[in-house]
Amino acid sequence: MSETKGRSRAPTIAIVAAIVVAAAVAAYVLLRPSAPGELHVLNWQGYGTDEAWAVALFEERHGVKVIHDNFNSEQEMLTKLRTSPGTYDVVLINSAFTEQAVAEGVLQPIDSAKIANFADLSPALRDSPRFNIDGKLYGVAWVWGVTSFAYNTDKIASPPDSIETLWDPQYAGRIGWRDDAVESVSLAAIATGQDMNHPADLDKVREKLRALKPQIKTFWSSEDEWNKHFTAGDFDIAVYWSGSAARSKKAFNLPVAFVIPKEGAIGWFDGLSIAKDAPNPAAAHAFIGFMVSPEFYVRWDNEVGAPASANAAANNQLPADAFNRVVLGDAAALERLQFMAPLTDEERAKYLEIWEETKTYFAQ
Amino acid sequence: MNLVRRRRLAVFGLTAPAYLWLALTILLPLSAMLFFSFLTQAPFGGRQAELTLGQYGAFLDKAFYRTLAWRSLELGFYVTLGCVAIGYPAALALAKYVKGRWREALFLLIVLPFWSNALVRTFSWTMVLRGDGLVDRMVQAVFPGAPSFGLLFTYPAIVVGLVHSFVPYMILTCYISLQAIDDSLIEAARSLGASAWAVFRRVVLPLSLPGLYAGVVLIFVPAIGSFMEPRILGGPAGIMLGTVIEDQFTVVFNWPLGAALSFILLAIVLAILALAYPLLRRNLQVA
Numbered sequence: 082m083s084e085t086k087g088r089s090r091a092p093t094i095a096i097v098a099a100i101v102v103a104a105a106v107a108a109y110v111l112l113r114p115s116a117p118g119e120l121h122v123l124n125w126q127g128y129g130t131d132e133a134w135a136v137a138l139f140e141e142r143h144g145v146k147v148i149h150d151n152f153n154s155e156q157e158m159l160t161k162l163r164t165s166p167g168t169y170d171v172v173l174i175n176s177a178f179t180e181q182a183v184a185e186g187v188l189q190p191i192d193s194a195k196i197a198n199f200a201d202l203s204p205a206l207r208d209s210p211r212f213n214i215d216g217k218l219y220g221v222a223w224v225w226g227v228t229s230f231a232y233n234t235d236k237i238a239s240p241p242d243s244i245e246t247l248w249d250p251q252y253a254g255r256i257g258w259r260d261d262a263v264e265s266v267s268l269a270a271i272a273t274g275q276d277m278n279h280p281a282d283l284d285k286v287r288e289k290l291r292a293l294k295p296q297i298k299t300f301w302s303s304e305d306e307w308n309k310h311f312t313a314g315d316f317d318i319a320v321y322w323s324g325s326a327a328r329s330k331k332a333f334n335l336p337v338a339f340v341i342p343k344e345g346a347i348g349w350f351d352g353l354s355i356a357k358d359a360p361n362p363a364a365a366h367a368f369i370g371f372m373v374s375p376e377f378y379v380r381w382d383n384e385v386g387a388p389a390s391a392n393a394a395a396n397n398q399l400p401a402d403a404f405n406r407v408v409l410g411d412a413a414a415l416e417r418l419q420f421m422a423p424l425t426d427e428e429r430a431k432y433l434e435i436w437e438e439t440k441t442y443f444a445q
Numbered sequence: 446m447n448l449v450r451r452r453r454l455a456v457f458g459l460t461a462p463a464y465l466w467l468a469l470t471i472l473l474p475l476s477a478m479l480f481f482s483f484l485t486q487a488p489f490g491g492r493q494a495e496l497t498l499g500q501y502g503a504f505l506d507k508a509f510y511r512t513l514a515w516r517s518l519e520l521g522f523y524v525t526l527g528c529v530a531i532g533y534p535a536a537l538a539l540a541k542y543v544k545g546r547w548r549e550a551l552f553l554l555i556v557l558p559f560w561s562n563a564l565v566r567t568f569s570w571t572m573v574l575r576g577d578g579l580v581d582r583m584v585q586a587v588f589p590g591a592p593s594f595g596l597l598f599t600y601p602a603i604v605v606g607l608v609h610s611f612v613p614y615m616i617l618t619c620y621i622s623l624q625a626i627d628d629s630l631i632e633a634a635r636s637l638g639a640s641a642w643a644v645f646r647r648v649v650l651p652l653s654l655p656g657l658y659a660g661v662v663l664i665f666v667p668a669i670g671s672f673m674e675p676r677i678l679g680g681p682a683g684i685m686l687g688t689v690i691e692d693q694f695t696v697v698f699n700w701p702l703g704a705a706l707s708f709i710l711l712a713i714v715l716a717i718l719a720l721a722y723p724l725l726r727r728n729l730q731v732a
Contacts, residue, residue, distance in 0.1 A: 299680035441509040
């Protein structure tokens with residue numbers, strides 16, 4: 082009797098031992114510091130840093146393996162930085178969120194002397210207070226773009242130059258609009274001559290948005306939807322993103338032209354930052370230098386289509402007819418941009434309330 | 446005694462999994478949402494939330510939330526009306542006039558939309574309803590020179606899309622009531638000299654009311670909370686309380702306000718059902 086028991090106990094001990102060993106291995110794999118030959122990058126999927134040829138080139142030159150992880154929203158990116166310290170090296174952050182990331186202590190200062198091509202970056206972006214916090218550099222300006230409007234060149238002969246075009250009775254019922262509260266408030270603030278991010282007179286913004294009632298034919302929410310509406314003739318003028326307008330024209334052969342109005346437009350720019358306690362800071366500095374180089378950017382824009390580079394020298398090496406040179410290369414137009422700034426939760430909630438109230442008015 | 450106990454145990458054993466499942470999947474999340482609706486902000490990521498009635502106050506403060514609630518109710522009303530107008534005659538025809546294999550074939554056609562994804566159905570409507578779309582071209586083919594019209598991005602487009610989604614419920618519930626009506630009752634009425642209309646009004650319709658009411662409740666409640674169809678088909682006319690609730694959750698992470706608006710909508714639905722309860726009880730008992 083006791084013999085059988087003893088025999089049956091042996092496999093149990095073996096199983097327990099196996100579990101302990103497996104747990105130890107799993108803990109080691111999960112908790113070990115990154116191998117010295119690795120560089121961990123955190124970015125949106127398909128947003129430049131993970132171009133296969135670029136990764137291969139960098140790995141060959143610097144002898145490190147580049148490993149990507151992705152996020153689907155700024156909140157997710159911040160959560161990953163908070164919960165996995167010491168995991169990531171390079172992280173892409175929209176400049177409007179860099180300050181928050183610094184305040185939460187998830188970034189480390191960058192040594193600009195170690196960033197190749199740093200001197201070639203446009204000073205307006207490179208030296209922006211969004212990246213330069215307390216006298217230290219926390220983000221390297223990488224790419225930027227504009228949110229404004231585009232029109233159908235087959236149907237509208239004379240190029241519009243004013244944001245008032247969106248309110249022009251001539252185009253009543255032919256306007257497409259993005260169903261987005263912050264963007265709507267920003268455009269109305271620009272049209273009423275106010276600070277785009279924190280408009281002082283929200284009643285003016287509200288009135289301006291309500292005046293869109295006869296203008297708007299429909300809302301859109303994605304680049305794909307925009308192209309479908311445009312092709313079907315649902316709208317002839319619509320709010321749009323500069324990079325998407327370039328793709329609509331180049332990849333889909335649509336008769337699209339993008340306008341940076343004389344009153345201004347919404348500008349945004351993304352930076353590359355280094356996470357706090359990055360395991361491989363030397364490779365991180367090298368990788369960022371490579372990302373802002375003309376060598377990387379020109380091929381990215383030619384093959385896939387990219388936002389404009391923060392490196393003026395890189396933009397100037399694009400073909401003469403490239404969208405990013407023709408439309409965004411206009412220095413005077415850039416002067417008119419207002420750039421997205423951090424918003425508080427209260428501001429976001431307030432803007433959404435104004436926008437929903439306006440949409441209710443549209444529907445009545 | 447023993448038998449009674451055993452039966453009670455059997456009933457308990459058979460229903461317990463269902464109750465447990467409902468408690469886990471509906472009661473718990475719903476309670477959490479009710480709790481959130483009294484908070485100042487969503488208590489995630491180390492945020493400090495305090496108790497407040499402010500989220501419900503917003504509904505009273507801002508007139509446009511009430512406008513939206515009314516719009517949602519109105520939409521539910523039109524959609525239900527459309528489903529009755531299309532679904533009831535169809536159910537009557539299926540139950541009383543179509544026999545054998547044809548009935549099976551027609552049923553298959555009615556249930557078919559259930560097997561396709563709701564998003565796909567809604568997007569296919571955008572192709573049918575847009576200006577220069579299928580409907581527009583057909584009208585042009587029959588009446589050349591007729592003015593071009595597109596229903597897409599208008600209120601009627603939302604009603605069309607939702608009626609299409611919900612009409613099978615109405616057909617099925619009405620059909621069950623109608624096919625249960627004994628044909629000899631109808632024959633008796635006819636033999637006593639009632640006209641076809643009188644037979645319908647005094648025999649068929651009253652006996653089929655349980656199915657009709659069940660269909661109305663099944664359709665009205667989800668229709669007023671709909672948000673996907675209004676957003677895609679309605680364009681600027683598509684804002685409803687449902688779409689605003691969705692925005693609170695997905696766009697600004699304001700779960701408390703979204704939850705509060707949801708419970709206000711739920712309260713309105715319950716109030717309407719309570720008002721209709723005497724009517725419902727009388728008719729649903731027959732079923």
